[in-house]
Amino acid sequence: MxxxxxxxxxxxxxxxxxxxxxxxxxxxxxxxxxxxxxxxxxxxxxxxxxxxxxxxxxxxxxxxxxxxxxxxxxxxxxxxxxxxxxxxxxxxxxxxxxxxxxxxxxxxxxxxxxxxxxxxxxxxxxxxxxxxxxxxxxxxxxxxxxxLVEPLSVAVHLVRQANVSPGASVVVFGAGPVGLLCCAVSKAIRGCEGDCRAGLEFARKFAATSSFLPGNVSVHDNAARLGVENELGNGADVAIDASGAEVSIKTGIHVLRPGGTYVQGGMGRDEVSFSITAVCTKQLNVKGGFRYATGDYKLAIELLATQKVxxxxxxxxxxxxxxxxxxxxxxxxxxxxxxxxxxxxx
The missing domain is CATH 3.90.180.10 (Medium-chain alcohol dehydrogenases, catalytic domain)
Structure with missing residues (x-):
């Protein structure tokens, strides 16, 4: 049956x-x-x-x-x-x-x-x-x-939420499938030529231009080292979290430049803490991303068909x-x- x-x-x-x-x-x-x-x-x-x-x-x-x-x-x-x-x-x-x-x-x-x-x-x-x-x-x-279109569509939605533009620097937290695909989509969806960060060796081979493993120090220190090692200057344009880990969320807020955009895609604990002061004083754009919406599936298919991802x-x-x-x-x-x-x- x-x-x-x-x-x-x-x-x-x-x-x-x-x-x-x-x-x-x-x-x-x-x-x-x-x-x-x-x-x-x-x-x-x-x-x-x-x-x-x-x-x-x-x-x-x-x-x-x-x-x-x-x-x-x-x-x-x-x-x-x-x-x-x-x-x-x-x-x-x-x-x-x-x-x-x-x-x-x-x-x-x-x-x-x-x-x-x-x-x-x-x-x-x-x-x-x-x-x-x-x-x-x-x-x-x-x-x-x-x-693979379904998980790719999730990544497409997160990157579109971030309004990634050509030349933007994008920091991706989480080296699971969605994080890896966010790296790939960030480089392809807008012709982005900037930096795309994720963890683990496979991420570098798949789509990321570099990787970062946080040390056992404060999130401020990790964010600062991430910026220095990757020449982010005043901070990254976009941070996307696909991990749901509180430490990644905190680091993502601090690694952004003033006026940068943060998108939360990973689900971890129901409640986490992060610096609301940094959100205010840097006037960050903070968004959530959930599944996919109008046009995301079609764009995911196009990215696969053109071998951009x-x-x-x-x-x-x-x-x-x-x-x-x-x-x-x-x-x-x-x-x-x-x-x-x-x-x-x-």
Whole structure:
């Protein structure tokens, strides 16, 4: 039927046959899922059973970073046909509230997002979505690359929130997939020729121009050393945090020049402390970034198709569907960067 990978309860996973999802609307599309990546949120639900106010209270199918092939279309679908290869945007907004009408549908209070309680995810044989949330892949892109569009879109959204411009210096905190992709997008989205910082050796190979490991000193001293080592002068133009770590947030505030922009994308503890005085006296622009909104998916696909971002370099393993639990263990152990889970075989 519809073999699915289910989080039964905290640290308990199982494969389960579920009914094949039926089209609810004439604009719906049924997709045969071919590749799914595990995400940090999937691992967190597995470990803790909750993220913020989202709590797993019943068995839930995991996964939301997926690509696949169209198997069935509704009577009014005009942009896709059976056999098309697509990447899936896994969150369906209400489309009627004020934030949806303002083109910030990622903030919709009624958002039904895959693998976020109580909604099932995409790590199954079949999944369905409205046609406008299924993006046809260019012939030049593989289905493996299609599964990377979702995390790349998160990075696109964060960089667009920062209004990165040509020549800007960009400091990125966090060397996980989103941080690495923020580096790549910062260099590509606006033709940015400035500095893009992240941690770890892979970051330098992938997109960053240098890396920085903080010392066991104050955030002021770390920010000062970061600026000196990278010739940031009066400070960086943009700081993006993709780690959620309080020390990174504090350092990011202090490394910015007066009038600089800070964007928070990483989620850590619900509450952290940082220098509100620095925010005021440097008149910083402080923004949040959540998922993706209008135009982010399309731009992510364009960046992949033009090879301005080579996100496939982040994939360190591909496992069969029946070995999906191994992928989650790798995520928990931080073994590798991105693991792809292949779709259910016939």
């Amino acid at each position: 519809n073999l699915s990978f289910v989080l039964e309860k905290v640290q308990s996973l199982r494969s389960e046959d579920r009914p094949i999802p039926q089209l609810r609307d004439d604009h719906d599309v049924q997709v045969r899922v071919k590749f799914t990546e595990f995400c940090g949120s999937d691992v967190h639900y597995w470990n803790c059973g909750e993220i913020g106010h989202f709590k797993v209270q019943q068995p839930m199918v995991l996964g939301h970073e997926s690509s696949g092939i169209v198997e069935q279309i509704g009577a009014k679908v005009t942009t896709l046909k059976v056999g098309d290869r697509v990447t899936m945007e896994p969150g369906e907004p209400c489309r009627r509230c004020d934030v949806c009408k303002a083109r910030t549908y990622n903030l919709c209070p009624a958002m039904a997002f895959a693998a976020t309680p109580p909604y099932d995810g995409t790590l199954a044989k079949y999944y369905f979505l409205p046609e406008d949330l299924c993006y046809k892949l260019p012939d030049s892109l593989s289905l493996e690359q299609g599964a 080579k996100a496939l370099d982040l994939v360190t393993d591909i496992v069969k569907f029946e070995d999906a639990q191994r992928a989650f263990q790798q995520g928990k152990d931080r073994n590798g960067i991105k693991t792809l889970i292949a779709g259910v075989e016939d």
